[in-house]
Amino acid sequence: xxxxxxxxxxxxxxxxxxxxxxxxxxxxxxxxxxxxxxxxxxxxxxxxxxxxxxxxxxxxxxxxxxxxxxxxxxxxxxxxxxxxxxxxxxxxxxxxxxxxxxxxxxxxxxxxxxxxxxxxxxxxxxxxxxxxxxxxxxxxxxxxxxxxxxxxxxxxxxxxxxxxxxxxxxxxxxxxxxxxxxxxxxxxxxxxxxxxxxxxxxxxxxxxxxxxxxxxxxxxxxxxxxxxxxxxxxxxxxxxxxxxxxxxxxxxxxxxxxxxxxxxxxxxxxxxxxxxxxxxxxxxxxxxxxxxxxxxxxxxxxxxxxxxxxxxxxxxxxxxxxxxxxxxxxxxxxxxxxxxxxxxxxxxxxxxxxxxxxxxxxxxxxxxxxxxxxxxxxxxxxxxxxxxxxxxxxxxxxxxxxxxxxxxxxxxxxxxxxxxxxxxxxxxxxxxxxxxxxxxxxx
Amino acid sequence: xxxxxxxxxxxxxxxxxxxxxxxxxxxxxxxxxxxxxxxxxxxxxxxxxxxxxxxxxxxxxxxxxxxxxxxxxxxxxxxxxxxxxxxxxxxxxxxxxxxxxxxxxxxxxxxxxxxxxxxxxxxxxxxxxxxxxxxxxxxxxxxxxxxxxxxxxxxxxxxxxxxxxxxxxxxxxxxxxxxxxxxxxxxxxxxxxxxxxxxxxxxxxxxxxxxxxxxxxxxxxxxxxxx
Numbered sequence: 022x023x024x025x026x027x028x029x030x031x032x033x034x035x036x037x038x039x040x041x042x043x044x045x046x047x048x049x050x051x052x053x054x055x056x057x058x059x060x061x062x063x064x065x066x067x068x069x070x071x072x073x074x075x076x077x078x079x080x081x082x083x084x085x086x087x088x089x090x091x092x093x094x095x096x097x098x099x100x101x102x103x104x105x106x107x108x109x110x111x112x113x114x115x116x117x118x119x120x121x122x123x124x125x126x127x128x129x130x131x132x133x134x135x136x137x138x139x140x141x142x143x144x145x146x147x148x149x150x151x152x153x154x155x156x157x158x159x160x161x162x163x164x165x166x167x168x169x170x171x172x173x174x175x176x177x178x179x180x181x182x183x184x185x186x187x188x189x190x191x192x193x194x195x196x197x198x199x200x201x202x203x204x205x206x207x208x209x210x211x212x213x214x215x216x217x218x219x220x221x222x223x224x225x226x227x228x229x230x231x232x233x234x235x236x237x238x239x240x241x242x243x244x245x246x247x248x249x250x251x252x253x254x255x256x257x258x259x260x261x262x263x264x265x266x267x268x269x270x271x272x273x274x275x276x277x278x279x280x281x282x283x284x285x286x287x288x289x290x291x292x293x294x295x296x297x298x299x300x301x302x303x304x305x306x307x308x309x310x311x312x313x314x315x316x317x318x319x320x321x322x323x324x325x326x327x328x329x330x331x332x333x334x335x336x337x338x339x340x341x342x343x344x345x346x347x348x349x350x351x352x353x354x355x356x357x358x359x360x361x362x363x364x365x366x367x368x369x370x371x372x373x374x375x376x377x378x379x380x381x382x383x384x385x386x387x388x389x390x391x392x393x394x395x396x397x398x399x400x401x402x403x404x405x406x407x408x409x410x411x412x413x414x415x416x417x418x419x420x421x422x423x424x425x426x427x428x429x430x431x432x433x434x435x436x437x438x439x440x441x442x443x444x445x446x447x448x449x450x451x452x453x454x455x456x457x458x459x460x461x462x463x464x
Numbered sequence: 465x466x467x468x469x470x471x472x473x474x475x476x477x478x479x480x481x482x483x484x485x486x487x488x489x490x491x492x493x494x495x496x497x498x499x500x501x502x503x504x505x506x507x508x509x510x511x512x513x514x515x516x517x518x519x520x521x522x523x524x525x526x527x528x529x530x531x532x533x534x535x536x537x538x539x540x541x542x543x544x545x546x547x548x549x550x551x552x553x554x555x556x557x558x559x560x561x562x563x564x565x566x567x568x569x570x571x572x573x574x575x576x577x578x579x580x581x582x583x584x585x586x587x588x589x590x591x592x593x594x595x596x597x598x599x600x601x602x603x604x605x606x607x608x609x610x611x612x613x614x615x616x617x618x619x620x621x622x623x624x625x626x627x628x629x630x631x632x633x634x635x636x637x638x639x640x641x642x643x644x645x646x647x648x649x650x651x652x653x654x655x656x657x658x659x660x661x662x663x664x665x666x667x668x669x670x671x672x673x674x675x676x677x678x679x680x681x682x683x684x685x686x687x688x689x690x691x
Contacts, residue, residue, distance in 0.1 A: 054683070166585070167547060167566040167585060167587070170547055170566065171528075171547070171549055171568065172508055172510070172528040172530065172547075172549065175528075198683075199681075199682055210606075211568070211587040211588060211606045211607050212606060212625060213625065213626060213681070215682075216625075216681040216682060217681065217682050217683050219604070219623070221585065221604060225562060225565045225566055225581070225584040225585045225603075225604075226524075226542065226543040226546050226562040226565040226566070226584070227523075227542075227543070227562075232523070232542075235503045235504070235522070235523045235524065236523075236524070238503060238504050239503065239504040239507050239523070239524040239527050242475065242476070242479045242504045242507050242508060243479075243483075243507050243508030243527065243528055244508075245480065245483070246476070
């Protein structure tokens with residue numbers, strides 16, 4: 022038989038050993054080091070896209086868009102603080118460090134957040150005067166490394182966020198590679214210039230919830246009980262972590278799912294540790310309800326928030342507010358197509374650039390290179406962030422009105438249905454077209 | 465001398481009164497009675513006053529201290545003088561774990577022993593321990609001086625940066641990237657000054673100096689076993 026006429030098996034790529042997996046094996050074999058990158062989980066996980074709002078019907082009537090009020094204000098820290106934070110919108114800016122980000126990027130975050138009537142947050146590395154100066158409401162992160170930590174800055178803050186973990190790497194510390202340790206970053210962190218700076222994974226002077234309660238007492242005593250104290254946890258055991266944070270005396274719990282970004286961590290950590298944001302919210306809210314403090318202790322949810330729909334869905338599931346990090350960087354100009362030729366030179370492409378730790382960001386955001394930093398105009402970038410925050414708020418209001426609510430906080434799980442079994446189980450809302458979700462009692 | 469009964473009048477009243485002092489008050493000497501192991505005593509001070517605690521304290525006594533001199537006439541619980549910026553803290557007895565953690569400046573003197581993780585992540589503070597110290601002390605220590613007249617436990621100075629450690633007694637083991645280093649004349653001078661300020665009866669020449677080998681400053685896969 023003519024061998025050219027024998028039907029041939031079509032080449033089949035392995036689903037297990039896919040091209041990206043094989044490329045990573047080759048990269049690891051060539052370098053001997055794991056892949057470090059920025060950002061959050063890139064894998065597909067159940068998310069807010071898997072939920073829909075039901076909208077109004079005969080049983081519920083909507084509010085008139087552009088005519089009837091739909092309030093967006095949120096107050097954070099009403100439990101113990103003398104001066105709770107009052108925000109115009111329930112979208113806050115998550116903690117990102119000076120060091121990981123350039124000075125102009127931090128300034129832009131402050132400008133944008135302030136113009137939109139919301140808060141921004143420091144990060145590992147301390148508070149800069151520029152950031153304080155341009156942020157009308159600034160949350161000061163209290164991290165395991167305590168880089169730049171001092172009582173003067175602590176007292177300048179509008180709130181303190183005790184960081185126990187973050188969604189991209191719950192249980193992990195931080196890494197800022199030597200390329201980004203400039204003179205100023207080194208000085209703020211009391212470290213030699215150019216070294217790979219490691220941030221500890223747990224606090225140096227407390228372990229466990231009983232210690233945390235005493236640590237919070239100390240912070241309150243130092244700040245005269247004036248400002249709210251948040252406790253931020255990565256999404257792992259949200260019911261128990263929320264309950265323990267409440268027990269320890271938190272005013273606000275910040276819960277960060279695995280889509281939440283980081284400046285630099287091992288890819289294997291980002292993609293394989295932690296819970297999707299969607300899976301975190303209901304257990305956390307349940308803990309607050311079981312303790313009788315839902316809405317008294319506020320819940321901020323972060324990790325993959327992109328649109329007003331995401332904001333509305335998180336709030337419908339019980340969050341008081343959300344925080345954005347990656348989305349805010351994109352609004353500033355991160356991964357913008359106008360830098361495509363430069364992304365190509367770095368071996369990547371628009372939308373995929375995540376080597377934030379290398380300090381070569383063409384957009385001038387995740388860098389300490391003086392020339393690259395000049396590319397970001399903090400005034401223009403701040404304006405873009407403000408616009409984006411306003412759009413998110415308008416979108417969330419649009420949905421809330423369509424569901425008949427005059428405040429974003431009045432959104433509720435009953436406004437939602439799920440498109441997939443997984444999302445229904447995680448969000449504890451009915452699968453679309455049914456009155457059932459996995460795990461619902463009585464089935 | 466102002467006397468404050470902590471048991472009778474409460475913690476908030478104490479810290480509020482001490483924090484309000486701005487250097488222009490004549491109330492520069494304070495005595496705290498009945499501390500009974502309370503937490504967060506004399507935290508966040510920022511004036512050149514002298515505070516004497518008549519007894520033992522709980523967690524975080526003199527936390528984030530600036531300028532003040534705080535003396536504990538007893539033993540101190542975890543995190544004494546944590547994140548201290550300046551001033552002096554003296555513990556007449558023993559100190560529990562994390563003493564002087566993340567401190568940026570000032571002098572911490574412990575006349576007894578210090579437990580584990582003394583000087584963890586220290587960032588410029590000077591610590592003098594008259595007795596022994598426990599395991600994992602000066603972990604990730606960045607700057608400052610840790611002086612130990614007695615012995616040091618396991619893994620001294622693990623993953624440290626530019627901090628200096630002076631130990632007169634035995635070191636059970638050194639942590640990753642911590643090595644014994646040459647004691648040069650400038651180190652003798654530093655040590656002489658610290659011993660004098662801490663009221664320690666010891667000769668600088670009796671000490672050995674330890675610090676970072678700086679081999680872990682930039683990641684190298686061949687050092688992976690050290691992490």
